[in-house]
Amino acid sequence: MNELKHIFKDTRKHLMTGVSYMIPFVVAGGILLALSVVIYGQGAVPTEGTWLYDLFFIGVAGFELMIPILAGYIAYSIADRAGIAPAAIAAHVGNKMGAGFFGAILAGLIGGIVVYYLKKIKVHDTIKSIMPIFVIPIVGTFITAGFMKWGLGAPIASLTNNLTAWLQGMSTQSIVVLAIIIGLMEAFDMGGPVNKVAYAFVILSVGEGIYNVPGISAVGVCVPPIGMGLATFLSPKKYTEEEKEAGRAAILMGAVGITEGAIPFAAADPVKVIPSIMVGGAAGAVTAALFNVQCMVAWGGLIVIPAIIGKIGFLIAIAVGAGVTALMVNALKKPVSERIEKDSISNADDFSVTIG
Amino acid sequence: MKIVGVTACPSGVAHTYMAAEAIRRACKERNIDVKVETQGSIGCENYLTEDDIKDADAVILTKDIDIQEADRFKGKPIVKAFAGDVIKKAPSIVEKLVQYIESTK
Structure with a gap:
């Protein structure tokens, strides 16, 4: 046992x-x-x-x-x-x-x-x-x-199936609520299982000829990495050199619709980063829903722009989502100098040496 | 004194290499010999050979995902930590290992 x-x-x-x-x-x-x-x-x-x-x-x-x-x-x-x-x-x-x-x-x-x-x-x-x-x-x-x-x-x-049916039922009732859910789910684990549940629904929607759901998702998947990248540019003092490097990579990954780009930030500081990208993701997704952004493919990020109907709304939605993410996470984060001080106080007691 | 390490992370593109760099930097600051293997999404780089491990006084492994061939380090003093913690706290992990190695000498 x-x-x-x-x-x-x-x-x-x-x-x-x-x-x-x-x-x-x-x-x-x-x-x-x-x-x-x-x-x-x-x-x-x-x-x-x-x-x-x-x-x-x-x-x-x-x-x-x-x-x-x-x-x-x-x-x-x-x-x-x-x-x-x-x-x-x-x-x-x-x-x-x-x-x-x-x-x-x-x-x-x-x-x-x-x-x-x-x-x-x-x-x-x-x-x-x-x-x-x-x-x-x-x-x-x-x-x-x-x-x-x-x-x-x-x-x-x-x-x-029930989950899918429920999500589908939602889409007729209230597309905004659906957008919030998709935005939250896609940001929550950045490409992990929860994100993929939302994504499976997006694939299903494309198959059924529903294009507003993938439009929402196309924004939702790229907001977390682009938002975190943007955050490193807006408040460079709050990020280490490595994080700034990761920020540039994250923007690129976001542009090609890979939510995983935000993982380095979330893993290093989950309590502040994950809520920020979830709120930002939901904000971007709702904006996309309000602009009735439609996407013909089950993918996201700037790379899908040829397949987008409502390209301006799509870009605005990404900007809103990334902006909200960046502002929120930067409001929560402390400058690097203070962070390091805190770390050195909580010494390495939690790292125990074992004989392998 | 020599420390070796292996880093890996779920997406294998950023954390793996940031953690490896953090270990290298922390060791170099204290003039400790160091070699870090990365098991990223493109595969294993900077592979730790038997000789590398034989000479090492201690080992740092990330514990986010499975480390391949972890049995190479049997019998060595090992610290296991999340890649995120390694990136932030590599100097204190190294400090801890130095104290441990000196206490066993």
Whole structure:
């Protein structure tokens, strides 16, 4: 039981390991998919048989693969290499049922834990060598994928569906409320699971021919990094040299719609940064909703401007969101000189030396 | 005295390298030999070899995500910290390690 506690204590590390391996799939899949739709120019999936349809297909492949990759590397973080196959297969099974990201996270955790304990089973030396080749992959996959297929897959799928239906219901009632929710969700974990839930809804909207939701999202995803970059320019005294460097990188990442650009700031100072980017993200998203900004692709940042209807409103919305983020975070942050003083008082007691 | 470290972070583009730079700077200020490996999104750079680790008196590892081949450091004094903390507090981590190394000599 102690080991299980240990695994759960490191949940954040396991999830982040999975996310770190997933990010290139999201970026490659998302950009190529968006590119095919943008070049096609009709705001829809390109017609079959054209090279653009093939490009679209390549992008979709990246998106489909990120689910098993996320789960596989969550399990990898828990149970090392042996965890990858059971969790990835289980996540794929869950995804076919509609369990999506939630399913992938669960499959990763369960697969990791199952394999972790399978590896603990003491066996006779003669069959020791077949454990990693046969027993662990087969039994591990059977348990983990079976759990998704016959256990939690369907409930999670309906949870995801309900969430989507609820979000869709909102969009007719009050687009502004929806914009606030999307803005908050996309900024909250900067490209993490919560952001991706909102993003999954955006992909779904584009598929349904709803373009105001992706318009809102196109602003929401780029406000956190651009806002933080802007903040480093507005109040250089409140940021270290490294942060200013990261700020310039963040603006670039925001321009191409990668919310992760804000992570360095948020990880260094979550209490001040995350609320700021959430409020800024919501402000930008609401502005986009009020200007009725429409986007033909499920991506964000300045890079999608060819696919935007209401380009002026789009730019104003980004400026509003980034401005709110920057002003709020700078109002909360103290100058670097005061920060360092505080740090040196709270010495390194929390960093304990262990023998590895 | 020699300190080695490995840094990694979820997106592997900024934090990894900022933390590595912070460790390098903190060690250089105290004239400590230092080598830091980065496991960013483009992969492993500045790989720590067996010899590097054998000579090292202490190890700093980030704990945001899994460090690959962490078993290389078996038996070494290790400090594990979040990359964000390393960036902000590398000098105090190094200070702590120096005290530890001197106390065991």
